Amino acid sequence: MGSIQRSAALLLFVLAGLCVGQRIVLVQEGRLYRARGYHITIWCNVSGYQGPSEQNFHWSIYLPSAPEREVQIISTMDPSFTYAIYTQRVRSREIYVEKVQGDSALLHIKELQDQDAGEYECHTPNTDERFFGSYSAKMNLSVIPDTLSATMTPQTLTLVEGDPLELTCEVSKSTAQHTHLSVAWYHLQGSGDAQATVILSLSKDFVLTPGPSYMQRFLSDVRLDKVGDTTYKLSIGKVQPSDQGQVYCEAVEWIQDPGGSWKDITQKQTEKTLLTVGSQDRDFQANIAAVESSLAEGKPLQVNCSVTAQNSQNRWFQVVWLFKGVEVARIDPHGVLALKKEYEERAALGQLQVVKKSNEMYILKVYQVGLKDKGTYSCEVSEMEKASAGFSIIQSKMSSGIEVNMKPIENHMQVSVLSSERQIVEGDTLILHCEVSGATSPLSVNWWHLQKSGDQPDHIVGMERDGMLRPGPSYQERSANRDLRLEKINSTTFTLAIYNTSATSDGGSYKCEVTEWSMDRSWKQTQETSVAISPLKSKLRVNTEDRSLEISGSADTEIECSVTSLTQRDSQLAITWYFLPPSPADAAPLQIVRTNYSNILDYGAEFRSAMQKSKFHSERVSSNLFWLRILSVNHGDRGRYYCLVEEWLWSADRGWYNLGKKESGKTMLEFKVSENKLHVEKTNHSITATENEDVTLSCLLQGPSQPASLFSAIWFHGLEHSGMKTLVKVHTSGMVEYAEEAMVERLHLRRPSFGDFNLTLRSVEPGDTGVYCCQVQEWQQDSGGAWVLRASELSGYTTLTALPPESTISSRVCSSPSLLHFILVYPLVLFLGLTAALLYLSVKSRQAHKESIYQRKGKELWVDLKGAGDVEPTYSDHNNLEEEMNNLKEE
Structure with missing residues (x-):
């Protein structure tokens, strides 16, 4: 706390000195790092003086070789102030002082030398009646080597309008201090003393800025990229006549001074590249050709539209495809495709593609042609130029037409259905194979079931051409339970598998319907077979009677789950208990605990805590009777309970498989309010x-x-x-x-x-x-x-x-300039508040220590009263404990 008092007293002393007019000299904050051979300025200000407004300045240096010895450099009032080693540089104004105003001056050194490094002192002679305050201030200057390098191989280039241009500038530095680089490319029209204009510049903060003359071409046509650690590349996509002239690169090295501002310390320019830009021939031709003009239906068609032009890679073209004289597709100069509705739908299905392969080649491709694609194809090519509102057409050329002929295809598809067994036992798996021959195009398959003659066929499952499975409405649940599977074994065989078959619903006729698709046409073939399923003697049954229980608080209870019959005498049972909250009415059931056919327990997500596991127990009372035992029933246990019974059998070829499952009736558990009344506050x-x-x-x-x-x-x-x-x-x-x-x-x-x-x-x-x-x-x-x-x-x-949380006090303080100003101007108030807080924390610490001792002794007294037995302390024991605790408080 002593250091805080001293700091506050010093701050008050400084503020008091300012109020009574104490003289203060301030010099630019150091240490400064500047490069050898470059200009430097160091400012010095004086304030708080009582004399005339015109003040004088003496500048001296303390060299690292003799840090205690003052070497006088220059003075604004005494020409003889300068030591001999600086006389020549001062006379030649290589070193001079610039008076900014009466009480502010700048020391200038035009070309720094290594011997200029040291501690600089700015001294202002007294002009007041008395001495009060400071009359000099010091700062340090370090002179560092100039390591900046900027190089570009000089060239003389002759380009045609629209040609691309790339120039690279190698920039490097090896300064020991932390510095940043800025790089800029300049354009100089003509030669001699013309003013250079900025093309693009990359600031020390990595901000890319175009020059005024290149603003419209920025990003779209003119770029500056940093390639690797030292290479800066200027790219102009299409040169223009205005680009003719000289181009060079300039690099600047920046360092951050102690005050936080950034200062340029070195600067280098590369040699210049001379650029000449000539005009181009703008004529072009449009041509069309087909890879194959006579082909069979379903085969691919490719029609190419080519452009023959000088310097085509740097020109803008738009291509329009026409079929029978009507536009069907358009590619704009940016390569953006627009299709007519019918062609857009075909492209979305992957049947058609229109691409710009290059500025000279445009391709229309139909992957499987149909009879509707027969006819004359042509293309129109337009040269475009950029305008303020987009693109405008300069000139257009139409290609000749090319005739495409088509031969229709014939269908030879055949379908057959095979069953693994003609008759199976209920619960076994039904496997049917649908084999296709003679198909050359993509296939889709649908299976149908007809239980008896005259009924409406029931859709089982279908497989689309892309392999997507779609179960029928009546088979959604069986598909979700993995009791239904449709697989494509190879390119021509589709296998249907139905697990856990039922004698009452799965017997009858099964039909395989295969559709072959070719463009806008399709061919369909069907084949069917009959299947007989022998019944098992019909099955798992569970008591479905609803019940109601009313239990007094803290009592134990059991919820029953009774199995009345099984499919097989040696089957195993899995029991899952569920809980339905009393509201809302459509609440989802929560799994309490599941015991699988191997008696492995698995608690639901809401019942996995130690408290819930110790409260809810699943028990098998007999071979067909199961209990959910609930210990110490409380208000939170209100709701409906039921069980889900699953019957499992073991098969050597299938492993464990499910014969079926049944839900029990629901038992409503109500919490019985005791007749003896407690008076508990009921206010909401x-x-x-x-x-x-x-x-x-x-x-x-x-x-x-x-x-x-x-x-x-x-x-x-x-x-x-x-x-x-x-x-x-x-x-x-x-x-x-x-x-x-x-x-x-x-x-x-x-x-x-x-x-x-x-x-x-x-x-x-x-x-x-x-x-x-x-x-x-x-x-x-x-x-x-x-x-x-x-x-x-x-x-x-x-x-x-x-x-959501509100803004904190600290954030409000930091965002209030007036409050921060108050804290800075009146530090005494802050000091007094801090002292009071420290005293308060000290008292609270002693109270907390005393409270800790009080609680520990109270626990020890409780243990002594309770002893090692299980009998709860009596009312008199509680009174004795309270008396002992009061005694502890008084202590």
Whole structure:
């Protein structure tokens, strides 16, 4: 705290000095790094003087070889001030002082030398009646080598208008200090002393900026790229007559001074390249040709439109395709394709493509021609030029027409259906093969089922030409359960497999329908076969009767799942228990626990905490009877429960397979309110909290209670219109049990008074929004000394809404210039506030240490009262503990 006091006192002293007119000399902040052979300026200002406004300046240097010896350089008032070693440079004005105004001056050194490195002092002679303040200030200057290099091979180039141009500039440096580079390309029209204009520049901050004359051509035609570590490439896509002249590159090295500003310290220019730009011949020709003009239906057609022109790679062309004299496709100068509706649809299906292969070659390709593609093809080529509103046409040329002839194709497809077995047993797999011969085009397949003559055929599944499977409406569920499969074994064989067949629904006639597709035409063939399925003696049954249970709080209960019949005597059963919350009515069932046919347990996502696993147990009471045992029922367990039974069999060729599954009836579990009443606060509350804020929820026991009673409490959380789930439970012994381990750090359950079960939710999150309530339970000892539940009651509901975080105090302070100004101008107020805060933290630390000792001693007293047995402390024990704790507080 002493250092803070000293700093505050020093700041107050400086501010006080300014108020009474103390003289202060300031020099440019150092250390400065400047390159040998370049100009440097160092500023010096004086303020707070009482004399005339015209002040004088003496400049001296302390060399590294003799840091204690002053070497005088130049003065604004005394010509004899200069030492001999600087006399010649001062006389020749290589070193001079520039008066910016009466109390401000600049020291200039035109060409830095190595011996100019050292500590510079600016001294201002006193003009006041008394000496008060500072009269000199110092800064350091280091002279570093000039390592910047910029080179470009000089050339003399003669190009034609529209030709591309690329020039490279090699820029490098090896300065030890951290520096940045800027690179710019310049254009000089004519020769001699003409003013150079910027083409493109890359700043030290990597900002690319075009010169005024090249703004319109920036990016589209003129680019500057850094290639590798040292190479900067200027690219002009199409040279223009205005580009004629001399082109060169300039590099500048920048360093950041201590004050934060950037200063150029070295600069280099390359030799110049002389550029001459001539005009071009703009005539061109359009030609059309087909790879094959007479071909069979379904074969590919390619028609080429070519452009013959001088310097075509640097000119803009638009190509329009015509079929029978009507436009069908257009490629603009940027290569953007526009198709008429019919051709656009064919292109989307992958049947047609129009591409620009180069500026000289444009291709129309139809992958499988049809009879409608027969006719005359031609193309129109237009040369374009850029205008302010896009492109405009300079001239157009039409090619001759080419006639394309087509031969229709014939279909020879044949279909046959084969079954692995003509008769199968219920539950076995039905396998059917559909074999196709004579097809040359893509195929699609559909399977149909006709159970008996006269019925409407039922669509089983189809496979599109792209291999996409589409099950029929009646077979959606079987497909989702993987009881249905359609595979393409090879290019001509399609196999249908139906698993877990049913004698009542899967027998009958099966038809394979194959369609061969060729462009806009298709050919269809069908074949069918009959299948007989022998029944098994019909099957798994489960008790589907709905039940209702009303359970008192903290009692145990069992939900029954009864299997009344099985398909096979040696089949194995898998049991899955589900829970349906009381609301909403369409709530999705939650899996509690599943026991598979190998008796392996798997708890659902909502029931995997240690508390839930210890509460819910799946038991097999007999070969056909299963229980879901629920221990210590509470308010959060209200809802409907049911089981899903699956029957599994083992087969040597198939492994374990599912014979079927059945749902039981639903058991409604209600929480019975005890006849003995507890007085728990029933008022409903609403709380709005900001994210990351702590929130305390109240659960208050009101009115008198029996002296020998002990109390436990359970907190629940749920969304509005949905079921409640357990959060945390505090037992009569004070032990706290959490439903989720992840919530241990965020939930704090405490009892500030005997009948208060407060729950503090730390660092509120969006997922905490919802409804909260607590269930209080009263326990008393019976005649045998066992603790039994006497009464149970629910509190009122608290609705919590979590809002996004607001801006912090620090962000508001930093964004307020007036508040920052207040803190800087009045440091004494800040100092006094900091001192008070430190004293407050010291007192709080001592109080926290005392509270820690108090809590530890309280726990030790509790353990002594409870002892090693399982019997809960009596009411008198609680009174003794409270008296001992009060004594600790007084200590």
